[in-house]
Amino acid sequence: MDERFKPRVLLVDDEESILNSLRRLLRGQPYEVLLASTGAQALEIMGRQPVDLVMTDARMPNMDGATLLAHIHERHPDTVRILLTGYADLSIIIKAINEGQVHRYISKPWSDEEMLLTLRQSLAHQHSDRERLRLVQLVWDQNEQLKQLNASLEKHVAARTAELQQTADMLDLAYEELKHSYVTGTEVFSLLANLRLPAAKQTNRQIIDLVRIYSQTHGLDEASSRDLTMAAALYNIGKLSWTDSMMTAPSDLLHHTERELYRGYPKQSESLLMTLEPMKDAARLILHHQERWDGSGFPDHLKGEAIPLGARLLKLAVDFVELQRGLILERHMNSDEALLFIRKYSGRLYDPELVEDFVQVCATYLRDITLGDPTVKVLTTRDLVAGMVLARNLNADNGMLLLNAGKVLNGPLVEKLIAFEAMEGAKYSVFVHVPEEPEAAVVFSW
Template sequence: MNDAQRRPTLLLVDDEEHILNALRRVLRGEPYDVLTASSGNEALALLAASDVDLVVSDARMPGLDGPSLLAEVQRRWPEALRILLTGATDLDTSIRAINQGQIYRYLGKPWNDDELRFTLRQALAHQHAEREHQRLERLTLEQNRRLQELNASLEQRVLDRTAELQQTADMLDLAYEELRHSYVTATEVFSSLLAQRLPGDKQGNAQVIALVRAFAVEHQLPETDRRDLAMAAALYNLGKLTWDDHLLNRPSDLLHREERERYCRYPAQGESLLMALEPLHDAGRLIRHHQERWNGTGFPDHLHGEEIPFGARLLKLAVDFVELQCGLILQRPLPREDALQFLARYAGRLYDPELCQQFIDLCTRHAPDLLEADPSILAVDTRRLEPGMILARNLQADSGMLLLNAGKQLSRALIDKLTAFETSEGARYTLHVRQPAAGTDLAKEQPR
């Protein structure tokens, strides 16, 4: 049974039987296999005999304590995630667990049942994503090794199977491209999944991403800043993931006091959910501060003026502009022009005045769909595709699965595959493409 099929195995370690019983009750009904141990040495024996995905250990135990146990787990079974459960306020214990055991997180006693369940789900989801990433890397390296062997020993056969090898080379190229942009792509796919919680007229993540990207290109922001902005734009509402549908659909100016308090916590919660992913730390910082206001009345940290990161100031403009039109800020959705007037009216209070004007200028010059403003971009169905055309935006299946990245040059084989995929899915897709530059020799053009 592979990792995707088997149930995750959790090991709970505590020297107090009633604590273990309480943890088992919390996890009753969860899709996990649960093992328990009443000491550090018993836990090590179970780890040696079983495939354990996550260890939750009490900090203070006789003999081998929690930090020492988790340090040993990290040394011998580094793929097993580690969570420290402590009822003590001993800072040294927590620091030792973090430094030696490299723990994923620590939780206090008494714990919140919902928080514990959510933390375990989040930890295992992160572990699954990392394992899948490693699997793709191994698969790509293995395919590359096999191609090298074929090139060295079966050159004549390779020449006879040019079409098949070209298809394999395209797939390898796509695999490498996905690896290089894995985090950016993953955030956009996850963003589309988040959007499914909302009605179609309130799904604004894609528009927010398009706005910040257009601004970044026009103002020639560094590539690193563009990537962080794109990821932050995709996941800015990650902290709302645990909200019920009623709260997700409610305009922010109609929230009651308790709802408002929860709303004000979502940017910081979004950052916290990304802390375990080092490449997303800078994007998480932008998410944390995208509801700060120029006059210092925003949240969560009440930053003022240029204390607010530039990317967070830009993200707030894009988010507010889109959510004003979706009816997620005011009770009445605003038309596009009214939303721009709203931004201008609150420049210097809610928004960086100079940046606000630049943003309004961008939106004024371009159509609502920024791609429609570019005459070089065509919207075509698969029957009108031609070899050499280049994708101008990501192509996703109706299920939300990413099919092709923006920037991919289409070949005849790839067009045929898209047509066959449409037929098998019973769907019709519209692709936004650019024609190849004049004078390009498509016969010599190599896949990107």
């Protein structure tokens, strides 16, 4: 962005305290800041002078934020439009996206650092788009000159053609930067959406990292990788209208009404994103990421390879992370247990051709996974042998720590584990290092 150009930012809110807080936050930033307390006042200001970015509160008397953004979209389509709200009001969000073509959505209370990042990226995106249009016009103008000079100035045409190629390369670069800015924007938005969840329940960052690693190691093309990353960032945007308790509850324990709402979140997420042209392919992956390989998933009961490849990959990453966060089953699994669960349901929930590749990616790139170690075995308590060493902590189903990693097993300890397992009515998966000389070990049988 040209440092000599100072973007003009208009802040709209009917609460003076909010406007004052935003004005203090933007003090010292390279923006010209304008303030309005009503939608009508904001439109009057924009009628007198150009405005680069408008950030408006959603709930205001007479004219709400979504209606204001719809007017601005109609009269000043080049202006960046951001919705600021303290309400999880899905109807206002949908109206702002569909009618106001809102670029971003920020929740109250906001993080100052994320607010500044959002404004900076939004204006950079606008600047990139303006530059692209300028270059398109430049190409058109040069084309007209080439037509006029074609008859008598062959050498000049050759020179202009070279310039045109250079301009086309610049256009390609600008467009690539624009697409990259969408990926960045979705990741920023996912971080904002995660603010509704406690840290222990947040998933998007880990899922984004997983699909990126998979894409890099398996040679996915740039477009597929970009779509998969954006889908990972926003796969759960349709949950924003849920209650806090439902957002943190295991899906396996939801009652009938909540379960129906849960099964609708992929479609809700897709609907919110389909109006954004660069998001259409990512939205399709989000729509189908809860389909199952055997056809028992939702929303469309797709089966096998009828499920888009990216959606199959996204389901693996989502379930792997959500199993560890307690968002699928009541018990929080560790990473190895989550991978065992995925292996168990290969061919039913997951594409069997992708499961082992996914397990190997996790074992190679995530530090807390032991399945990639050939000396580590997963055994039941009755298969344990004295002398074996725990490869990772053993927890009861209620989360209580039973034994630490590194513990050397002996006969009495194994007997106690079997007795405790029977008392709980559980079935433990025990990760152990197999002794180098198992023939010298003592085997206990009951």
